[in-house]
Amino acid sequence: MNIHEYQAKEIFRQHGIPVPPGEVARTAEEAERMAHKFGGTVVVKAQVHSGGRGKAGGVKLARSPEEAGSHASKILGMHIKDLKVDKVLITPAEDIATEAYVGLIVDRASKRPVFMVSSEGGVDIEEVAATNPDAIRKLEVDPRYGLLPFQAYGLATALYDDLKQQRAAARIMTQLYDAFLESGASLAEINPLITTQSGDVKAIDAKMNIDDNELFRRAEIEELRDESSEDPSEVQAREAGLTFIKLDGNVGCCVNGAGLAMATMDLVKYYGGEPANFLDIGGSSNPEKVVSALRIITADPEVQVILFNIFGGITRCDDVANGIVAATRQIDISIPIVIRLTGTNEELAVEILQNAGFSALTDMDKAVERAVNFAKGEGQ
Amino acid sequence: MSIFADRETRLVVQGITGRDGSFHTRQMIEYGTQVVAGVTPGKGGQQFDNRVPIFDTVEEAVLQSGANTSVIYVPPAFAADAMFEAADAGVEFIVCITEGVPVLDMTRVRPFVDEKGARLLGPNCPGLISSGKSKVGIIPGNITDPGPVGLVSRSGTLTYEVVAKLQGAGIGTTTCVGIGGDPINGTSFIDCLTAFEEDPETQAIVVIGEIGGTDEQDAARFVQENVTKPVVGFIAGQTAPPGRRMGHAGAIISGSSGTAEEKIQAFHDNGIGVAKRPLDVVGLIQEALG
Numbered sequence: 001m002n003i004h005e006y007q008a009k010e011i012f013r014q015h016g017i018p019v020p021p022g023e024v025a026r027t028a029e030e031a032e033r034m035a036h037k038f039g040g041t042v043v044v045k046a047q048v049h050s051g052g053r054g055k056a057g058g059v060k061l062a063r064s065p066e067e068a069g070s071h072a073s074k075i076l077g078m079h080i081k082d083l084k085v086d087k088v089l090i091t092p093a094e095d096i097a098t099e100a101y102v103g104l105i106v107d108r109a110s111k112r113p114v115f116m117v118s119s120e121g122g123v124d125i126e127e128v129a130a131t132n133p134d135a136i137r138k139l140e141v142d143p144r145y146g147l148l149p150f151q152a153y154g155l156a157t158a159l160y161d162d163l164k165q166q167r168a169a170a171r172i173m174t175q176l177y178d179a180f181l182e183s184g185a186s187l188a189e190i191n192p193l194i195t196t197q198s199g200d201v202k203a204i205d206a207k208m209n210i211d212d213n214e215l216f217r218r219a220e221i222e223e224l225r226d227e228s229s230e231d232p233s234e235v236q237a238r239e240a241g242l243t244f245i246k247l248d249g250n251v252g253c254c255v256n257g258a259g260l261a262m263a264t265m266d267l268v269k270y271y272g273g274e275p276a277n278f279l280d281i282g283g284s285s286n287p288e289k290v291v292s293a294l295r296i297i298t299a300d301p302e303v304q305v306i307l308f309n310i311f312g313g314i315t316r317c318d319d320v321a322n323g324i325v326a327a328t329r330q331i332d333i334s335i336p337i338v339i340r341l342t343g344t345n346e347e348l349a350v351e352i353l354q355n356a357g358f359s360a361l362t363d364m365d366k367a368v369e370r371a372v373n374f375a376k377g378e379g380q
Numbered sequence: 381m382s383i384f385a386d387r388e389t390r391l392v393v394q395g396i397t398g399r400d401g402s403f404h405t406r407q408m409i410e411y412g413t414q415v416v417a418g419v420t421p422g423k424g425g426q427q428f429d430n431r432v433p434i435f436d437t438v439e440e441a442v443l444q445s446g447a448n449t450s451v452i453y454v455p456p457a458f459a460a461d462a463m464f465e466a467a468d469a470g471v472e473f474i475v476c477i478t479e480g481v482p483v484l485d486m487t488r489v490r491p492f493v494d495e496k497g498a499r500l501l502g503p504n505c506p507g508l509i510s511s512g513k514s515k516v517g518i519i520p521g522n523i524t525d526p527g528p529v530g531l532v533s534r535s536g537t538l539t540y541e542v543v544a545k546l547q548g549a550g551i552g553t554t555t556c557v558g559i560g561g562d563p564i565n566g567t568s569f570i571d572c573l574t575a576f577e578e579d580p581e582t583q584a585i586v587v588i589g590e591i592g593g594t595d596e597q598d599a600a601r602f603v604q605e606n607v608t609k610p611v612v613g614f615i616a617g618q619t620a621p622p623g624r625r626m627g628h629a630g631a632i633i634s635g636s637s638g639t640a641e642e643k644i645q646a647f648h649d650n651g652i653g654v655a656k657r658p659l660d661v662v663g664l665i666q667e668a669l670g
């Protein structure tokens with residue numbers, strides 16, 4: 001799950017990381033009022049789950065409350081990488097002397113939380129990693145001992161020469177590690193970590209991604225979820241216990257298992273079609289899940305055909321068949337449905353489907369080919 | 381022969397009285413797996429289906445039943461503790477089926493399991509099946525017969541698809557292993573390749589990967605340097621968009637790394653035949669077996 005900058009900053013504040021004050025505005029008037037309250041120059045920052053906000057024109061400096069209002073009116077409603085901006089963060093502009101990068105991720109290779117810091121901050125860190133890898137210092141943290149004080153100090157020395165700033169940065173590393181663990185994050189990033197002209201060290205941006213698997217035990221983090229910034233069909237799918245990702249094609253796919261779902265999308269492409277979505281109905285499916293899945297798929301006007309690909313293991317084919325029959329009674333589906341079922345209770349499923357006037361295939365390739373033909377308007 | 385599980389496997393089921401645990405315990409017994417104990421706190425002293433003794437703790441189960449392998453079907457909130465407990469009790473091989481285990485939990489479980497000298501498979505995996513001998517986990521028992529192919533995969537139902545297609549062509553397996561789709565897990569592709577290389581009955585190996593991470597690339601280099609048997613591969617997720625998690629916690633293309641294209645290239649560069657479709661694995665394996 002992604003959270004917004006203003007939410008990540010609030011988590012940082014709770015852990016003692018120095019962060020400038022900020023307020024969230026949903027209208028230009030609110031933005032102007034907040035800018036007036038802070039006084040002086042402020043920054044208006046789009047709050048959207050996307051990188052590259054600055055390049056897209058979603059971050060602007062305002063020298064007066066009126067200017068803040070006019071920037072906000074332009075940023076609110078704009079789209080950054082297909083995501084609509086409906087909130088801006090108003091925060092006092094800082095007097096920046098230097099910009100550094102601090103990142104913490106769970107690293108697959110070392111199987112540990114890993115810090116990455118660089119004195120070259122404020123820019124795309126992937127670019128620094130590609131062009132000047134020596135400018136990045138890495139540290140693997142042993143989760144059994146946590147980030148030890150000498151390790152935090154070592155990271156800080158890669159950023160600053162001044163002892164006071166080194167100590168301030170070391171404290172921030174430790175606080176960031178705590179925030180990361182207590183939020184169940186998979187990524188936490190400060191880009192940039194700045195020093196001001198007067199020598200203070202501050203985090204003026206904040207990014208956190210949360211491991212979805214942590215949410216069951218972190219209700220306070222789950223509350224930060226912003227459904228308005230997600231695709232409505234993906235929200236609906238999550239509530240129904242399905243994993244759904246919308247794509248651009250017209251072959252609606254309904255599959256059990258993530259690997260098979262991806263392979264099905266690939267096979268649609270192989271036979272000359274384009275998948276409309278990724279949809280995994282999960283392991284122990286019940287008929288209601290299938291009904292929800294069909295509702296979500298058919299809500300997309302681009303979809304020309306629905307393809308079921310079920311390999312029954314824990315998932316029982318008869319459950320899926322019952323779901324298809326129930327759904328077609330509840331929803332008016334005017335496009336063809338191609339069904340492939342094999343595995344647990346396959347015979348029962350075929351019987352249920354035949355009684356309801358559907359036919360079912362057992363071969364994945366044949367089913368995908370047929371679905372692609374329907375999508376191209378070639379029938380069969 | 382087979383890898384990791386065979387007729388000597390003595391299995392303890394953690395979460396034996398739960399919905400999934402009880403269903404799959406019956407399936408495993410039916411397949412011929414020696415299920416020697418179950419664990420459910422508070423139900424120690426009872427019997428499962430009048431045949432499997434239940435214990436409160438894994439330690440007790442191991443002491444009383446001589447279990448050497450465990451399979452975990454507990455909810456995600458308790459899965460890390462179940463893995464710690466099994467490793468601490470001296471279980472040699474731990475298979476965690478549970479999906480949804482927080483990745484930060486795994487950063488603590490993994491070093492503990494390694495220090496105890498245990499092997500972990502999963503979490504979020506379908507387990508494994510050593511054809512005709514033993515199955516541990518949830519892979520349906522009827523989709524593969526004994527034969528010369530060793531198979532390792534990051535996914536569940538896609539594995540069934542490929543294995544069933546091989547069965548349709550009359551080709552059986554030594555062992556099928558599902559290592560799971562999480563970013564931090566136990567047994568890797570390389571661990572399985574090493575074991576299949578050493579297994580005299582395995583004559584060819586299938587590796588089924590997917591987008592995300594670099595495990596397939598590492599496996600490909602390992603094959604080039606260390607595996608003498610023919611290896612055939614398939615990668616799922618060629619049409620997956622970057623930055624979106626495709627179901628599995630580990631199946632995400634980050635930046636420009638972890639793409640299907642990159643993995644397929646790594647397979648080609650290291651002498652691994654790549655199937656364009658799951659079905660094409662059959663032809664490539666037939667060729668490999670001669």
